[in-house]
Every structure is written in C-alpha cells, then in structure tokens.
Amino acid sequence: MAKVAVLGAGSWGTALSIVLADNKHEVRLWSHRPDQVQAINETSRNDRYLDAPIPDGVRAYEDMREAVADVDAIVIVVPTKAIREVSRELDGLAGPTTNIIHASKGIEPGTLKRVSQMISEEMPHYSYEDIVVLSGPSHAEEVAWRQPTTVTVASLNEQKAKHAQDLFINESFRVYTSTDLLGIEFGGALKNIIALGAGISDGLGYGDNAKAALITRGLAEISRLGTSMGANPLSFLGLSGVGDLIVTCTSTHSRNWRAGNLLGKGRSLEEVLNQMGMVVEGVRTVKAAHQFALEQKVEMPITSGLYQILFEEKNPKEVVEQLMNRTKREEMDDLAKLLTERYSH
Template identity: 75%
Template structure:
C-alpha cells in the first residue's frame, strides 16, 4: 500500500482517486474548497463532478500541507491555468521527494510550454526528466464506474514510469509505459482542439462524414506540430494520440465536444464557458497551438479556423466553407513526411 496525494478534486482527479483506492492505496484528495472536502468525507460523494459513490479509502483535505505529508506519490490533476500556482505552493510545503505524476492535458498559451515543463520550473527540487505524465482515452465518468480503460504513462525516468504503472494498473484500468513524454503530452493536449471542432460540426448538423474527415485531418495537424517539437509520429497512432482523439471527438462525456456543440448551435463563447462550469482546456490550447504554428510556419488550418471562431467572432459555418475550399493537395504527402522523420538514416 502507498500513500498518494491527488491534487485536484474535479471529475478526473476524483476518478483517478477511485482507481488508486481500488488498488488498496491510502488516497488523500486535495481541494481548495472546504465545503467540497466536507461533502467527500461525510457522504463519500462528489456530486458536482462525478455521480458515483466514492471508496472510503479516499480522504479529502483542503489543507495542502496535510494532504502531502509523508506520501509516496503526488498526482497533479488541476487545470493548466492553475499548474504554476499549485506547484509553487507545493514547492514551499513539500519536505520530501515523492514521485511526481501529472494527468493534466493542456499547454500554457503565453509560453507554449507543456505541463511537465511548467511543473519543473516551479518545483526547485525536481528535474524535468523525473516527472511522469499519465494520458490516454479516459473519460472520468467511465473510469469512475470501473468500465475498461487503457492509458499510457511516460517519463524519461523509466523507473518512475514503471512505479506509476504499478500504482494504477488493475483489471479495469490497464496502463502502458512510454518514453516519448513530448508526444504523450502533446497528444493529450492538442486533441482537445479537434474535439471542439467535432462538437461544432455536430452542432451545425454536418453529420458523420464531416466529423470523420475532421478527426483524420486533425490527427495530421497534431502529428505535424508534435514532430516539429521532437515527438515520434508513431506516438500519435497510439492511445494518447488517435485513441484519445476518437473518444474526445465522439462522446458527449467530453467537455470540449460539448462546448463545441454549443458553439455550433450559435452560443457565444463566454456563455458556453459559464454554462460548462468546468475547465474547457481546448480553448486555451487552441490559442497556444495557433500562436506556435504561426511563429514556426506550421500548417494547421483546422486549428487556425477554430481560433477564428473562438477569438475573432467568425461564424463556424463560414470557417467550414473556408476549409472545404482550400487548394487541392495529395493526402499522403503528410504521411510520407512523418515516416521520413521517424525512420531517417
């Protein structure tokens, strides 16, 4: 049995806490809301975020220092915008060196940095190479119900990756390992952009043909950007790539799909975000990816179109028309470029 602190009591943090509790670990679920901690501890529920009964091994804390006391691992599951603040506070309060794992899918718009990079900058006693990322096609609602789910954990430090694999793996939650941390993080973050687009397409009533094309060409954009940052193109054909992309673009569980669906039906972005009541990571990630693509001259027409919808008040239907009327090209050009990149002499 391990003592594990999970920082962030939203739907995903709660679901991962259930997995850890099912594995017999002592789980400390931290939230900055005392009322939420009291609900979890008195009723074994977290109704705003997940409609399941929680194992009694999950103990909620609203005091970060108490939550992390003497733990073997810390799992960070707060929104990207809160990563620096939480890690800065964690850096001040942490008195030992537990394994640090994050399961947040996003990119910081201002710096274009991945979550592991943000953590390593704020945590003075941790090297980037020792941080572990957990990602893959994993709706919290299904994980919380113990439905079969498979994810990938990645770290440059293979020992830490294996430790994390052993921490989480069970009969309903299968865990693979990988050393391509860049690809794992980018796949998990960038798929949220395409999920927004898939939701918009469905909101416009464009059907399955359009969504299939969007997902496929979206994967090409994700891979193009990922390879430019040093990821292996093969990673995007795995669970944190095409796997996460499919589940996020096709399910009503997906916050990004739901947000896009409302945008496609004519709702304004501010109203959509207020209605969602939870972080929609794809909005911030679209801004970051579009900025990077422009600076590095990487072709990402879907991302650019979504940026116009989200931040320039462009009508979704007009953006679709714009995408459909782009100049002719050979589809396999992208695939050939990826293969040459990964298998060059």
C-alpha cells in the same frame, strides 16, 4: 500499499482517486474548497463533478501540507491555468524521491509551455526528468464506474514511469509506459482542439463524413506540430494520440465536444463557458497552438479556423467553407510522410 496525494478534486482527480483506492492505496484527495472537502468526507460523494460513490480509502484534505506529508506519490490533476499556483505551493513540500505524476492536458498560452515544463519551472528542487504524465482515452465517468480503460504513463525516467504504472494498473484500468514525454503531452493537449471542432460540426448538423475527415486531418495537424517539436511520430498513433482523439471527438461525455456543439448551434463563447460551469481546456489550447503554429511556421488550418471562431467571432459555417475550398494537395504529406522519412533508412 502506497500513500498517494491527488491534488485536484474535479471529475478526473476524483476518478483517479477511485482507481488508486481500488488498488488499496491510502488516497488523500486535496481541494482548495472547504465545502467540497467536507462533503466528500461526510457523504463519500463529489456529485457536482462525478456521479459515483467514493471508496472508503479516499479522504479529502484542505491543507496541502497535510495532504502530501510522507506520501510516495503526488498526482496533480488541476486545470492548466492553476498548474503554476499549485506547483509553487507544492515546492518544498514534496521530497526528492516522491513520484510526481500529472494528469492535466493543456498548453499555456503566451509561454507555450507543456504542463511538465510549468511544474519544473515552479519546482526547481525537483528534477524535470523525473516528472510523469498520465494520458489517454479516459472519460472520468467511465473510469469511476470501472469500465475498461487504457492509458499511457510517460517520463524521461523509465523507472518513474514504471512506478506510476504499478500504482494505477488493475483489471479495469490498464496502463502502458512510454519515454516520449513530449509526444504524450502534446497528444493529450492538442486533441481537445479537434474535439471542439467535432462538436461544432455536429452542432451545425453535419454528418459522420465530416467528422471522420475532421478527426483524420486533425490527427495530421497534431502530428505535424508535435513532431516539429521533437516528439516521436508513433506516439500520435497510440493511446494519447489517435485513441484520445477518437474518444474526445465522439462522446457526449467530452466537455470540449459539448462546448463545440453549443458553438455550432449559434451560442457565443461567453455563453458556452458560462453554461458549462467547468474548465474547457480546448479553448486555451486553441490559443496556444495557434501561436505555436505561427512561430514554428507549421500549417494548422483546422486550428486556425477554430481560432477565428473562438476569438475573432467568425461564423462556423464560413470557416467550414474556407477549409473545404483550400488549395488542392496530396494527402501523404503529413503523418505518413513523417513515418516514411523516419523509418525508411
């Protein structure tokens, strides 16, 4: 069995550690917080983030050098705002043959870099083509309790993706592979935007009709931006696209949905973030995607509306009215059109 270091002891990092331990790998779960490391090792629990027992095969570490020494794979599971710092610390510690997998979902505001690009920039000794992303519809709580879950691992290096697939796949955690790194990362990041919108819709008291429309048109926005950057449009119909979108927009497990729900009920962004107590990736991603859309001249009305709610303090009901009163247009101008143009020849 393999030795695997998981960098980041939040809910998702802990859940993935449980999957790896179930597969009999030696798992080293790294955290920068000494109290958290001590609690995990003494109680086999990480109750602040995840209500589930941690198997004996997982040991927590505070020292990153010790955690990654001689491992076969490193799984980076930290918030996007911490990716560069963690990658800089990791640079030089990871061997050239170590499989680096990330399971973080977001885009960096300002630079508009995807997570794999940030890792590559901070780890110049490691090949960008070898980086793997793990993404898909996967609430940490359900994964930790071995409920059936299916995800995708993607890399430009097909062998690296297959190695990641072998590490994680088991009877409750199914793993597919892809070579569309860009599409899988965009799908995982951008769905958090739409989940915020779904939460706002529910918080305002709107029904299933509104949320179904939001999810569908949200998929169109995600696909429009992703394909403009070179992603395969079919990726957005897969697990990291429509699959992740559905689970994040319809479940109270989703912190992005919960944050949006509070916003819809009249809370300010500051109040929401303070109450959540955990990172809400969708907030940063709205800022990045809004900037992306302006620079790429890609129409993203839902993202634009959410940007106004989050950063311009616009009333959510006014934004809904604004979206409902947009200029008339045909529906088949987005993903269906992209697919038709790509595959009709």
